[in-house]
Amino acid sequence: MSTKKKNKRKNDGKKPEKLPLRRVLQNNLFMLGMIRRAAPAYIFIDVILDLLWSVIEFFSGSFLLKVVVDHLGEGGDPVTLAWFILGMFAIHITVFFAQQAFWQIYAPISQRKLYMAIRIALYTQMQAVELSCYEDPAYYEKYVKAMNEAEDRAFNVLWSLERLFGQVFSLIANALLLWSIDPILMLFALIPFGVGFIRKKRNKIAFKENEDIQKLAWKANYIQRGFYLQDYAKEMRLTGMSDKLLHDLDETTVEIERIKRRYGIRTAALDYTARISHEVVTVLGACLYAVYATLVQGSIGVGDCIVVLNSVGSVSGYLQGLVTNLVSFHEHALYIQNLRAFLDYEPAIKENPEGVAANGGEIVVENLRYRYAGAETDTLHGVSLRIAPGEKIALVGQNGSGKSTFVKLLLHLYEPSEGSITLEGVPMDHHTLASWRKSFRPVFQDYSIFALSVAENILMRPLRKDPEGEAADRALVENALRQSGAFERVLKMPHGMDTMLTREFDDKGEVLSGGEAQKIALSRVFASDAPVVILDEPTSALDPVAEYRLFENMMQACADRAVVFISHRLSSAVPADRVYLFEDGRIVESGTHKELMERGGHYADMFRKQAESYRATDAETREEVRA
Numbered sequence: 001m002s003t004k005k006k007n008k009r010k011n012d013g014k015k016p017e018k019l020p021l022r023r024v025l026q027n028n029l030f031m032l033g034m035i036r037r038a039a040p041a042y043i044f045i046d047v048i049l050d051l052l053w054s055v056i057e058f059f060s061g062s063f064l065l066k067v068v069v070d071h072l073g074e075g076g077d078p079v080t081l082a083w084f085i086l087g088m089f090a091i092h093i094t095v096f097f098a099q100q101a102f103w104q105i106y107a108p109i110s111q112r113k114l115y116m117a118i119r120i121a122l123y124t125q126m127q128a129v130e131l132s133c134y135e136d137p138a139y140y141e142k143y144v145k146a147m148n149e150a151e152d153r154a155f156n157v158l159w160s161l162e163r164l165f166g167q168v169f170s171l172i173a174n175a176l177l178l179w180s181i182d183p184i185l186m187l188f189a190l191i192p193f194g195v196g197f198i199r200k201k202r203n204k205i206a207f208k209e210n211e212d213i214q215k216l217a218w219k220a221n222y223i224q225r226g227f228y229l230q231d232y233a234k235e236m237r238l239t240g241m242s243d244k245l246l247h248d249l250d251e252t253t254v255e256i257e258r259i260k261r262r263y264g265i266r267t268a269a270l271d272y273t274a275r276i277s278h279e280v281v282t283v284l285g286a287c288l289y290a291v292y293a294t295l296v297q298g299s300i301g302v303g304d305c306i307v308v309l310n311s312v313g314s315v316s317g318y319l320q321g322l323v324t325n326l327v328s329f330h331e332h333a334l335y336i337q338n339l340r341a342f343l344d345y346e347p348a349i350k351e352n353p354e355g356v357a358a359n360g361g362e363i364v365v366e367n368l369r370y371r372y373a374g375a376e377t378d379t380l381h382g383v384s385l386r387i388a389p390g391e392k393i394a395l396v397g398q399n400g401s402g403k404s405t406f407v408k409l410l411l412h413l414y415e416p417s418e419g420s421i422t423l424e425g426v427p428m429d430h431h432t433l434a435s436w437r438k439s440f441r442p443v444f445q446d447y448s449i450f451a452l453s454v455a456e457n458i459l460m461r462p463l464r465k466d467p468e469g470e471a472a473d474r475a476l477v478e479n480a481l482r483q484s485g486a487f488e489r490v491l492k493m494p495h496g497m498d499t500m501l502t503r504e505f506d507d508k509g510e511v512l513s514g515g516e517a518q519k520i521a522l523s524r525v526f527a528s529d530a531p532v533v534i535l536d537e538p539t540s541a542l543d544p545v546a547e548y549r550l551f552e553n554m555m556q557a558c559a560d561r562a563v564v565f566i567s568h569r570l571s572s573a574v575p576a577d578r579v580y581l582f583e584d585g586r587i588v589e590s591g592t593h594k595e596l597m598e599r600g601g602h603y604a605d606m607f608r609k610q611a612e613s614y615r616a617t618d619a620e621t622r623e624e625v626r627a
Contacts, residue, residue, distance in 0.1 A: 360531030397582030
């Protein structure tokens with residue numbers, strides 16, 4: 001990974017910088033752009049309906065009150081007034097039903113489209129970034145924050161926009177109405193505008209509070225998973241871990257309460273100041289002035305006084321709401337910044353649309369080095385080897401010696417810090433990324449079993465829809481199950497290869513043992529035609545006899561394919577064409593099993609010690625049987 005990439009991700013963990021106005025606008029427009037692309041008409045319809053509602057509220061509220069007072073005061077025709085009121089009522093009902101139709105029918109569909117668009121963008125980006133991003137806490141934190149905020153923040157931006165149009169119209173309309181009665185009244189209405197900075201300050205505090213609490217919420221969610229996920233069930237019941245996690249949960253709750261108290265005093269004080277400026281200084285002050293002007297000075301008529309008492313609070317409220325709403329765009333921008341920082345990250349490993357297709361051949365690794373982000377030393381040091389077509393390669397060595405890291409580099413899940421990997425002389429980066437990865441069929445020790453059917457778990461895709469294709473897929477799955485030794489187990493399942501695995505979505509789904517699940521994972525190799533098979537500790541859950549039979553089948557099925565396998569049982573390396581011994585990120589010995597044994601080095605020593613251990617265990621077992 002380049003220094004530039006390291007620094008870019010390293011800076012992701014810093015405290016968010018103060019956003020300039022330009023960035024605030026860019027972030028909000030970015031989110032509105034996502035909405036427009038997902039549901040083109042949604043923004044326009046939503047804003048227009050809300051604006052219409054604001055117009056109706058004005059004409060059926062303050063304006064209607066003035067019309068009624070003026071009309072009756074001047075002795076106007078009651079019938080004309082009644083028709084005016086009925087007309088306003090009819091328009092009110094029409095717009096109301098239009099809004100309901102929008103929110104109940106059109107909006108849910110559009111919101112779902114937006115939800116999917118945002119999720120797809122996030123999932124696509126997470127698929128595109130290199131695997132090391134999952135191991136970088138700062139970058140992964142960006143991903144979690146973006147996931148937690150994206151959908152809600154999108155609608156918050158839209159709602160702020162629709163309120164903006166409605167508030168501007170209502171403010172202007174009511175302000176003009178008050179101005180026509182007495183311009184001095186506008187001074188009272190403008191008071192809340194001067195305390196807009198209070199809302200901005202409050203939003204910053206709320207953002208920081210949310211940031212602090214979110215970190216603790218992640219810990220609480222992790223503790224929760226410990227109690228309901230099957231992966232932890234046995235340890236939770238057989239150890240004191242449940243008490244430990246409950247204690248941690250209690251501490252987390254106490255810390256959240258402490259944060260709430262720390263920020264709560266400041267937010268309450270700011271909210272109180274803003275509210276007093278509206279309810280006491282503005283509304284009460286304007287009402288007292290209007291009453292004084294009516295009863296003492298006589299400059300305002302009784303009808304106009306009634307309108308003032310009804311409208312001045314509205315104008316102040318609209319103005320205060322407008323200021324708050326404008327400040328809310330700054331708040332939105334802070335959260336959207338997390339989303340954009342995540343989506344704007346340039347992956348170190350990219351698809352090369354002009355690259356050549358990888359179709360198998362000799363793989364040459366030269367002077368390969370790799371250092372994990374934040375590490376002080378390299379994990380791999382100058383690793384070089386060759387993998388010829390059809391060759392069987394064994395990678396052996398103690399845990400942490402660099403074998404799995406090498407395999408991930410070979411699969412182009414990591415970008416090498418130095419060195420090269422070529423296929424038939426063409427560098428790895430000069431191939432299309434998709435074809436390079438499809439050239440390998442890996443099975444890792446930490447494989448995944450998906451909540452899908454047996455067949456889909458083996459094919460790693462749905463069965464084809466056409467009858468001929470489906471029949472071919474089923475034959476392929478059956479053959480893979482037979483070769484992995486899992487056929488008899490699947491045959492006993494209620495729906496055979498169509499049986500759902502796990503009970504995530506099907507309470508009648510099959511839950512497999514460790515060995516059974518491993519055989520399903522290994523079946524993927526037999527169902528694949530990739531020219532290179534990679535087995536990273538593939539038989540850890542199998543007994544030695546099952547492992548031996550499986551390797552026999554594997555060698556027969558992969559006779560014309562290259563196989564790279566890692567196994568802690570050195571007996572698995574015996575039939576390999578070449579064995580590479582890793583120590584501290586280096587290849588310290590290589591050759592056939594026979595050559596390495598004759599050399600009498602580390603490999604030979606490890607093999608003899610492991611063989612003695614197996615013989616001792618076997619002898620103890622026979623003794624127990626005789627007893």
